[in-house]
Amino acid sequence: MKRRHYLRAAGATGVVALAGCAGGGDTGGEETNATAGSASGTRTLTVATYPSYVDGEGSPGAWLKREFEAAHDDVTVEWTTPSSGSSNVTEYVQRKRRGAAIEADVYVGLNTDELVLIDRELDAPLFETVGDDLSHAGDVKEGLTVDPEGRALPYDTGYITPVVDATTLDTLPETFDDLLDSRYRGDLLTENAQSSDTGKAFLLHTVHEKGADGYLDYWRDLLDNDVRVLDTWQAAYNAYTAGEAPMVVSYSNDQVYAANEGRDLDAYEIVFLNGEGYANPESMAVFADSDVPDLARAFVDFVLSPAAQDVVPQRNYQFPATTTGSLSGAYAEYAKTPPTPVTLTYDDLAGHVSEWVEQWSRLVAQH
Numbered sequence: 001m002k003r004r005h006y007l008r009a010a011g012a013t014g015v016v017a018l019a020g021c022a023g024g025g026d027t028g029g030e031e032t033n034a035t036a037g038s039a040s041g042t043r044t045l046t047v048a049t050y051p052s053y054v055d056g057e058g059s060p061g062a063w064l065k066r067e068f069e070a071a072h073d074d075v076t077v078e079w080t081t082p083s084s085g086s087s088n089v090t091e092y093v094q095r096k097r098r099g100a101a102i103e104a105d106v107y108v109g110l111n112t113d114e115l116v117l118i119d120r121e122l123d124a125p126l127f128e129t130v131g132d133d134l135s136h137a138g139d140v141k142e143g144l145t146v147d148p149e150g151r152a153l154p155y156d157t158g159y160i161t162p163v164v165d166a167t168t169l170d171t172l173p174e175t176f177d178d179l180l181d182s183r184y185r186g187d188l189l190t191e192n193a194q195s196s197d198t199g200k201a202f203l204l205h206t207v208h209e210k211g212a213d214g215y216l217d218y219w220r221d222l223l224d225n226d227v228r229v230l231d232t233w234q235a236a237y238n239a240y241t242a243g244e245a246p247m248v249v250s251y252s253n254d255q256v257y258a259a260n261e262g263r264d265l266d267a268y269e270i271v272f273l274n275g276e277g278y279a280n281p282e283s284m285a286v287f288a289d290s291d292v293p294d295l296a297r298a299f300v301d302f303v304l305s306p307a308a309q310d311v312v313p314q315r316n317y318q319f320p321a322t323t324t325g326s327l328s329g330a331y332a333e334y335a336k337t338p339p340t341p342v343t344l345t346y347d348d349l350a351g352h353v354s355e356w357v358e359q360w361s362r363l364v365a366q367h
Helices: 002-009 014-018 060-071 090-098 112-121 197-210 215-224 233-241 254-260 293-303 329-334 353-366
Strands: 043-048 075-080 106-110 153-164 188-191 228-230 247-251 276-286 340-342
Touching: 043 293, 060 075, 060 293, 090 112, 106 112, 106 293, 112 276, 112 353, 153 197, 188 197, 188 233, 197 215, 197 233, 197 247, 197 276, 197 353, 215 353, 228 233, 233 247, 254 329, 276 293
Parallel strands: 043 075, 043 106, 188 228, 188 247, 276 340
Antiparallel strands: 106 276, 153 247, 153 276
């Protein structure tokens, strides 16, 4: 999740301490290859993920490596990221298609639409079914289950929603239709659904609200009201904090960062349109070609354990994915959970998500 790297660079490393998590500061840059473990391990578990997940001693990956190795004396955890530095699973899809070795046991960081892509692109399974084998799989929150086949299991989630500067706007929007009001002309910043997970989540939320037959009409009206679409979450958030617009599509825990930085929380008001926030869970899965499948399943189960769920999601600036995980410190005080979390499931997305994004991108380009 690139947002985590941005917040750390912006000075939000203290958020981890405020949230009650253990661990020190940054000790290095982004991982682009394997992160070696101790030489004492007799078995190696290789876990693939995105760079910011293992970036520094305050990262989720650092905690998981230390604690899992402590619980398994004969194991070394090695983290690896795609050689391109990508935050998605595309490289492993390409390897599987070529018949090349995967060289990893677990993948951490799947979005639901990526699982749809995997099943569309590959005939042979990339991941194995593990849900029925894990003691903590049943703890995943209702509504966050992403894979009907039990391969991918959520380990954290964010809630995407507008963040509003209430020091600038006298009246805050309450519904999606409110965003079309002329009083908010040019006030909303959002992200490109082709290049940003945040932007795609907001697009999918509009599909959820307006339907596959109505979301383009809604976006046409939104564009007529001068919504600005920027390529990345970072670009949109930078524009928002620079005062270029009083609303940005972001995350419902943004006040944690604002509080840590001593900023006016009224300038980071969380608005749940229609009383909803779009859940965007991140999932993990065991590679079907793993040489240590039992150890890989044990790692996935460990990430879902209460001890890990109390720590790992907050280190990733996210919410726990299980009913046993809890928030602490600044997170408990300032992170907001929507009254009604919504998300589109695997079955909702399969066969549709690429078309929705392509149609949206054509509309934006033509407007």
